[in-house]
Amino acid sequence: MNSSHRGLLFIPAGFFLLMLLLLGKALFWNQREIPSALLNRPLPEFSKPTLDNPNQTITAAGLRGDILIMNVWATWCPPCHAEHPHLVRISENEPDLVFVGVNYKDDAEAAGEFINTRGNPFAYILTDVDGKLGIELGVRGAPETFVVDREGFIRFKYEGAIDENVWQEKFVPVISQLN
Amino acid sequence: MIPEFGNFAIILALGLSLMLSVVPMLGAARRQLQWMQTARTLTTGVFVFMLAAFIALAWSFLQDDFSVAYIARNSNTALPTYYKLAAVWGAHEGSLLLWVLILSLWGFAVSVFSKDLPIDMVSRVLSVMGMVEVGFIGFLLFTSNPFERSLLNIPTEGADLNPLLQDFGLTVHPPFLYMGYVGFSVAFAFAIAALLSGRLDAAWSRWSRPWTNAAWSFLTIGIALGSWWAYYELGWGGWWFWDPVENVSFMPWLVGTALIHSLAVTEKRGVFKSWTVLLAIGAFSLSLLGAFIVRSGVITSVHAFAVDPERGLVLLCLLLLIIGGSLLLYALRAPVVAGNSVYGEQSRELYLLLNNIILVVSMAMILLGTLYPLIHEAIYGEANKVSVGPPYFNTLFVPLMGGMSFLLGIAVFTRWKRTPVNHLISSLRPLLLLSIVLGLALPLILQAEFKISVVVALALALWITATLLMDIRNKVRNKASFMNGLLSLGRAYWGMQLAHFGLAVIICGICLTSQYSVEDDVRMQPGDEHEIEEYVFKFEGVREIVGPNYDAQAATITVTKSGEPYLTLQPEKRRYRARGDVQTEADIDVGLFRDLFTALGDPRGDDAWVVRIHVKPFVFWIWLGAFFMATGGVLAILDKRYRRERIRKNSRLDNSSVVSNTIAINEAGNVSTKSFDSNETRGLVEERV
Numbered sequence: 001m002n003s004s005h006r007g008l009l010f011i012p013a014g015f016f017l018l019m020l021l022l023l024g025k026a027l028f029w030n031q032r033e034i035p036s037a038l039l040n041r042p043l044p045e046f047s048k049p050t051l052d053n054p055n056q057t058i059t060a061a062g063l064r065g066d067i068l069i070m071n072v073w074a075t076w077c078p079p080c081h082a083e084h085p086h087l088v089r090i091s092e093n094e095p096d097l098v099f100v101g102v103n104y105k106d107d108a109e110a111a112g113e114f115i116n117t118r119g120n121p122f123a124y125i126l127t128d129v130d131g132k133l134g135i136e137l138g139v140r141g142a143p144e145t146f147v148v149d150r151e152g153f154i155r156f157k158y159e160g161a162i163d164e165n166v167w168q169e170k171f172v173p174v175i176s177q178l179n
Numbered sequence: 180m181i182p183e184f185g186n187f188a189i190i191l192a193l194g195l196s197l198m199l200s201v202v203p204m205l206g207a208a209r210r211q212l213q214w215m216q217t218a219r220t221l222t223t224g225v226f227v228f229m230l231a232a233f234i235a236l237a238w239s240f241l242q243d244d245f246s247v248a249y250i251a252r253n254s255n256t257a258l259p260t261y262y263k264l265a266a267v268w269g270a271h272e273g274s275l276l277l278w279v280l281i282l283s284l285w286g287f288a289v290s291v292f293s294k295d296l297p298i299d300m301v302s303r304v305l306s307v308m309g310m311v312e313v314g315f316i317g318f319l320l321f322t323s324n325p326f327e328r329s330l331l332n333i334p335t336e337g338a339d340l341n342p343l344l345q346d347f348g349l350t351v352h353p354p355f356l357y358m359g360y361v362g363f364s365v366a367f368a369f370a371i372a373a374l375l376s377g378r379l380d381a382a383w384s385r386w387s388r389p390w391t392n393a394a395w396s397f398l399t400i401g402i403a404l405g406s407w408w409a410y411y412e413l414g415w416g417g418w419w420f421w422d423p424v425e426n427v428s429f430m431p432w433l434v435g436t437a438l439i440h441s442l443a444v445t446e447k448r449g450v451f452k453s454w455t456v457l458l459a460i461g462a463f464s465l466s467l468l469g470a471f472i473v474r475s476g477v478i479t480s481v482h483a484f485a486v487d488p489e490r491g492l493v494l495l496c497l498l499l500l501i502i503g504g505s506l507l508l509y510a511l512r513a514p515v516v517a518g519n520s521v522y523g524e525q526s527r528e529l530y531l532l533l534n535n536i537i538l539v540v541s542m543a544m545i546l547l548g549t550l551y552p553l554i555h556e557a558i559y560g561e562a563n564k565v566s567v568g569p570p571y572f573n574t575l576f577v578p579l580m581g582g583m584s585f586l587l588g589i590a591v592f593t594r595w596k597r598t599p600v601n602h603l604i605s606s607l608r609p610l611l612l613l614s615i616v617l618g619l620a621l622p623l624i625l626q627a628e629f630k631i632s633v634v635v636a637l638a639l640a641l642w643i644t645a646t647l648l649m650d651i652r653n654k655v656r657n658k659a660s661f662m663n664g665l666l667s668l669g670r671a672y673w674g675m676q677l678a679h680f681g682l683a684v685i686i687c688g689i690c691l692t693s694q695y696s697v698e699d700d701v702r703m704q705p706g707d708e709h710e711i712e713e714y715v716f717k718f719e720g721v722r723e724i725v726g727p728n729y730d731a732q733a734a735t736i737t738v739t740k741s742g743e744p745y746l747t748l749q750p751e752k753r754r755y756r757a758r759g760d761v762q763t764e765a766d767i768d769v770g771l772f773r774d775l776f777t778a779l780g781d782p783r784g785d786d787a788w789v790v791r792i793h794v795k796p797f798v799f800w801i802w803l804g805a806f807f808m809a810t811g812g813v814l815a816i817l818d819k820r821y822r823r824e825r826i827r828k829n830s831r832l833d834n835s836s837v838v839s840n841t842i843a844i845n846e847a848g849n850v851s852t853k854s855f856d857s858n859e860t861r862g863l864v865e866e867r868v
Contacts, residue, residue, distance in 0.1 A: 005515040012457060013506035016464070019550070020499055026553045027475060027491045076569055078413060078420050085761070085781050105568055117700035117789045118780060 043068075043152050044136040051103055051111055051125035058100075058124050060152060066098040067178055068148040069171075071122070071162075072134060074106040075114045077142040083161035084118055090167050091121035097175070101125035104134045104142050147171065149178045182247050185235025186326040192228035192283070193316045195221050199309030203302035207376070215302040219290040222305045225312055226287035229280045236276060236325055237267050246333045249273060249325045255339035255757045257728040265350035266340040271474060271490075272325035274353055278470070279315050281354070281361045286312065289365055289390070296386065303372035304365075311364055314497045322490050339728070339757030348408035352401060356428060359398025360466035363435060365390040367463035370456045371505055374512045384446040384455065389816045391442060391459075392674075395435045396812030402428050403805035411765050416698060416776050416793045418801060421572040426549045427469030430542045434462040437538040439812075440531045448528055448595060453513040454535070460509060464502040465542070471498055472549075525598040530590035537583040544575045584639040584686060587679060588646035610649060614642035627695060636690035640683040647676050671818035678811025681804040688800025696795045700780065704787045711794045713741045714775065716748075718790055721779070729753040731764070734779045734788065738768070750779040750790075765791075774798050 047059045071087060073080040091099045101122035103111045108127060115125065128134050137146065138157075147156040156174045158166070199221035206214025236249075240263045245251040253269045268274040286308040293301050319325075343349070366387045373383040405428065410418040419425065438458040445455045475491025547554075548567045588610070592603060618638030622629055654672075655664030697711045705720035719735040731753040738745045751764040768775040773796040780789030 006510070009453070009510040009513050009515070012461075013503065013510050016502055016506050020495065020503070022550065022553055022557055023471065023475075024492075024495055025557055027495065074568075076420075078409075078417070078422065081413070088781070105570075113700065117702060119783075119789075 048126040064152045070100045070146040072102045072144045074104045075110045079161040080143045086163040087121040088119040105131045182326040185232045188228040188232040195224040196312040204306035207299040207302045218302040218305040222286045222290040226283040229283040248329045255337040272323045281357045304368045307368040307371045342755040342762040352404040356401030362394025363463040366459040370459035379452045392812040396809040399809040431465040433542040437535045527593040588642045610645040614638045640686040643683040671815045674811040674814030678808045681807030685804030691797035698793045703790045715739045729755045748777045750777045752779045
């Protein structure tokens with residue numbers, strides 16, 4: 001009887017070890033760059049309504065031909081609020097790039113309000129209410145930003161808020177290669 | 180030279196902590212008094228040298244010594260002196276130095292306030308703290324040294340402190356938070372010492388209680404400060420985001436709260452010993468886990484320090500040694516035999532157990548939500564990622580806390596061992612009805628929109644308040660006079676009531692502000708007006724101002740209330756010169772019943788700006804409630820029994836054992852402690868029972 005109780009006491013240690021293994025594994029995933037599985041792969045196929053007009057849908061194929069900056073954002077995400085004004089300025093300075101917003105698991109009304117009052121850096125805003133597109137893109141959290149080339153291949157991904165410095169250091173070199 | 184002194188002080192502290200982790204522990208095992216007596220001296224030594232290192236870093240900051248790489252990255256000659264000091268803990272290395280300093284401070288506090296503890300207990304406790312110190316001082320010295328110099332290319336100017344941190348709330352937030360996190364190391368050390376010596380007795384739990392309360396109170400204030408800072412500094416009026424780093428500070432708090440309650444049961448009734456030990460290990464382990472998550476960058480978050488996998492790996496090894504080691508010790512040494520006291524269905528023990536289960540389940544669901552993106556990725560591969568947002572946390576956490584608040588009301592009324600059910604029902608039914616009726620009536624009286632969630636939350640808050648008032652009345656009823664009765668209740672009792680009342684206040688604050696806030700983002704040109712309820716906000720325009728290390732655009736917004744001039748708010752948008760970072764400074768009119776929140780958004784051409792205007796009812800109550808909770812914790816520490824214990828021991832009161840025996844018999848015979856009238860005897864009753 002006692003020995004079986006003693007066994008139960010090992011449960012916390014077991015859980016802890018499992019968690020430690022997980023954290024150890026996670027430590028070596030390179031957080032801020034694209035996972036190798038998606039790098040240089042085509043953008044997943046999707047067909048999503050836009051935020052301002054639910055009847056208009058945008059497909060992955062329809063976006064082909066331009067270099068896309070796909071930004072995954074949501075009003076519930078604090079860093080997205082911090083990122084937004086930077087994104088507005090960057091998009092104003094980069095007329096050749098097509099900025100596509102993916103409004104991730106968000107409330108459409110709040111998102112519309114957010115864009116109306118804080119400026120719209122995007123050519124299109126896709127709504128991803130159920131988060132399916134986010135999952136296919138391998139989104140870990142918001143904000144995340146993808147660079148997609150003219151043929152529709154994902155070339156770069158950045159996790160976290162963008163500002164002008166990040167843009168210059170991380171995005172500009174990738175984009176100049178694509179040109 | 181000063182940075183070298185600081186570096187040398189850390190090395191000395193490491194040496195002393197190495198000795199501390201070995202010598203007194205061996206002394207306790209071999210009963211060598213002289214070895215055990217080194218514990219206090221070594222603990223003091225570690226603290227003194229860590230303090231010296233901290234002062235050396237602070238001094239170098241004040242001197243603008245940019246040859247120190249850490250200072251060059253986080254300070255600037257134009258930074259106001261106050262923020263130069265705050266910049267000491269503004270990034271990873273310095274904040275780790277503060278972390279270790281606070282760890283050694285808690286050790287020092289234990290060595291000072293443990294004069295009555297048996298020497299072998301003191302040596303084991305301090306020695307365990309020494310082991311933790313070795314790990315973290317080593318980590319500081321070898322991977323994160325704040326005194327590292329870059330002598331080849333000394334910058335003439337520093338890069339400045341992150342502007343988000345240039346704020347009073349955030350300068351005091353980390354010290355409080357660390358006092359809380361690290362404070363749980365004391366309860367942890369007591370638990371490990373008790374496991375090692377095999378003495379999990381009432382003395383162990385009695386000694387752990389004030390230390391746990393102290394750490395918990397600090398952590399409560401620390402979390403509240405962080406939330407308050409987010410509210411007014413981040414500029415979008417939110418106060419909690421279920422961000423991973425918020426979650427990792429909240430988890431030790433939940434387990435610490437469970438520990439406070441479980442320790443009470445273990446001390447008074449001698450049950451749940453293994454569980455209490457596990458919670459003591461758990462609270463500190465979660466604090467360490469938090470340090471790992473924040474400093475290793477495994478999870479993306481607004482709070483993350485610079486990411487460095489190598490540092491993360493070292494921290495992970497420390498976690499394995501400290502937490503893994505203590506959980507293994509727990510599995511091998513924790514008592515499996517249940518305490519021999521019994522408790523019935525409607526006993527206080529049972530309700531405190533339920534409280535513990537709810538708190539630990541809440542912690543587990545937050546842990547799962549925080550780690551879930553990693554778990555998912557580990558199972559389904561790196562291409563398959565998910566993220567967990569506030570809906571998950573709110574859906575699970577709110578009902579759990581609702582259930583806990585309801586049980587809290589009953590628990591306050593129950594007695595140890597067994598409570599007559601009839602008595603419970605007859606005294607609680609009217610209170611329950613009253614809470615529900617008032618919960619329904621209040622929104623109507625205040626002419627607010629009817630929402631069922633508001634009614635439930637208000638009813639729960641009223642229920643907690645009503646039961647605690649009734650309990651005070653019951654306790655005072657048999658006393659000679661009302662005042663006499665109030666004064667006879669111990670500080671620990673008032674502490675409990677105040678902390679529980681704090682919970683009721685927080686429930687009101689959270690519910691009312693999230694249901695009734697008006698949050699408008701409007702485009703305004705000079706002269707434009709915006710009306711919310713009885714307030715009219717008039718945008719007068721934006722002017723340029725020059726701060727010490729930033730330039731700012733400040734808006735002037737005049738507010739009239741019901742037509743009368745009320746006040747002027749001046750939210751700013753600052754651009755910090757050194758880094759070019761832009762930072763929003765909200766201007767808030769704080770009130771007991773509502774806050775007027777204004778923040779300046781982006782310019783929209785033609786002198787137009789986006790202006791964020793929020794009216795947030797009762798938001799202040801969130802922090803007010805947290806303050807009540809923390810004050811309750813402090814009151815409990817100040818309870819007479821802890822001091823009387825000392826006085827009694829010092830005066831060698833020989834008949835104390837006789838008195839306590841009598842009481843033990845009385846307790847077994849269910850005689851209420853009320854029969855002991857003199858205060859002195861009551862004190863003894865509380866200590867012994």
